[in-house]
Amino acid sequence: MNDETKKILKAQEDYQREYREECLKELQDSGLGFLTGEQAEMILEPSHAPENYACDGEISNAEAFRNWKGRLAETGLSPKRIKEVIKYTGM
Numbered sequence: 496m497n498d499e500t501k502k503i504l505k506a507q508e509d510y511q512r513e514y515r516e517e518c519l520k521e522l523q524d525s526g527l528g529f530l531t532g533e534q535a536e537m538i539l540e541p542s543h544a545p546e547n548y549a550c551d552g553e554i555s556n557a558e559a560f561r562n563w564k565g566r567l568a569e570t571g572l573s574p575k576r577i578k579e580v581i582k583y584t585g586m
Contacts, residue, residue, distance in 0.1 A: 518543075525583055527576070534570045537563075538580050560586060 496504075515532025522535050530538070540563065541548045549559045563586075567577050 527579055527583060531570065534567070534572055537566055537570050538584065540566075541584060541586060 512532070515536050518535035518539050519530060519532055522530060522538060527538070536543075548563060549556070550562075554562070564577055564581075567580060568574075572580065
């Protein structure tokens with residue numbers, strides 16, 4: 496791996512870390528309890544990154560919702576916590 500590639504990867508990692516910190520701050524008073532940065536990012540995906548949530552409109556709303564719930568579970572959220580997230584986000 497050359498130095499330029501290392502710089503690019505470092506910049507991407509720094510951006511992702513900073514973004515996840517912002518997501519955690521946004522959810523701080525949500526009542527959802529302890530969250531990881533990855534969980535916070537995924538919770539906010541429908542509002543922060545609707546193009547990712549809905550695959551740029553290539554899938555139905557129902558499919559986008561099912562996929563999102565699956566990705567929430569992949570972050571380690573329990574079914575009970577996913578229900579709390581859904582209620583919080585209004586999805």
